[in-house]
């Protein structure tokens with residue numbers, strides 16, 4: 001494993017200075033309790049900045065700020081909203097390197113991953129700038145002929161958006177951009193591990209012309225009471241969450257008390273299925289993306305890799321070569337290909353899953369143990385012959401561990417792919433298009449990548465089935481629809 005020191009890229013951005021000059025977006029200000037949250041560099045475990053720790057009182061001011069800004073934003077012409085969103089895209093693109101460095105610093109991901117994330121995150125603004133002017137209703141004659149049926153769409157109201165640490169920019173813009181396009185004002189609660197990107201982006205939105213109070217950022221170490229306080233305010237009409245299924249269930253229960261529309265992008269356990277007739281090189285390229293994008297810390301990550309018997313040994317050997325050649329180091333080092341995990345706890349969980357699989361007969365082809373030294377690192381690992389009863393076959397690994405299993409028939413591949421409570425993403429490699437479409441139809445997942453290692457696209461509906469969530473983000477109309485309320489008018493004239 002190659003562990004290089006910090007690159008000079010990090011020095012260009014002083015997180016302590018950044019945190020001192022922190023721009024709190026919106027009209028609310030921290031209550032003055034003075035409490036703060038430490039932000040830690042996962043590459044070293046050292047504190048790099050502090051951000052305000054919002055209280056329940058702060059939550060009330062944030063809702064107040066969002067409510068005060070709501071009438072003006074709702075009345076802003078769609079074309080004007082569209083142009084402001086387009087400007088957000090342009091500013092993010094201009095500042096891509098600064099944003100990527102910030103993401104890499106607080107999240108630990110490799111700069112190349114962080115650059116990819118900034119481009120992806122900015123794209124949600126470009127796409128929704130184009131969608132903002134295409135929100136259309138319906139008009140028709142009632143079957144009885146007595147009246148017209150008019151269906152109109154209006155902004156749903158104030159939205160509470162809760163985002164995870166693994167994509168600090170993209171998971172926020174995937175929610176903020178469609179909400180703003182729809183005419184809603186929002187309160188964003190980013191993960192406590194990665195608040196700096198959220199604050200940097202909030203300043204950028206205001207520079208792009210988003211009026212004060214339209215986007216409000218609230219960082220807190222007490223997410224339960226703070227979120228409950230916001231959801232209890234009757235002006236809040238939407239909850240959109242990305243994170244674990246467990247937290248999603250708790251939030252859904254809280255939202256249910258107040259009958260609040262909820263979109264949930266939850267956990268995954270993606271199967272990656274390679275048939276004997278697949279292009280081996282293409283499948284290897286694909287699995288390196290599906291497994292190692294963000295060092296495996298993604299809900300879409302290939303969690304279970306099923307390879308048909310005829311290709312299994314060659315695939316395992318070549319994947320092991322590629323995984324063991326990856327350079328591990330601090331994310332901000334330009335040469336790094338696999339950065340640290342987000343916390344020590346995350347490393348411990350990955351290792352627990354690996355040791356469990358080994359105790360059940362899996363073979364370690366590379367990696368497989370926690371390295372000495374500072375920072376929250378786990379080496380790229382390949383395990384062969386992972387049995388169905390291994391814990392990692394049922395739980396998200398969320399780390400750089402490729403778990404291989406062998407299968408023989410198409411029916412077996414579909415059955416094993418579906419042997420999970422989750423249904424977010426799945427990957428299938430075959431040269432036989434008819435088989436590819438059959439298997440895609442048979443797997444219970446919201447997104448299927450056929451001969452590709454990446455499904456995510458702002459222009460496509462992102463979301464899952466079963467315990468992977470409710471609703472969709474992005475896509476033509478789908479993402480924006482989550483932030484619109486439908487109104488029917490029976491019109492006689």
Ligand SMILES: O=CCCCC(=O)O
Pocket residue numbers: 166167170297298299300456462
């Ligand atoms: O953990 C989920 C992040 C999803 C990243 C993506 O949009 O691909």
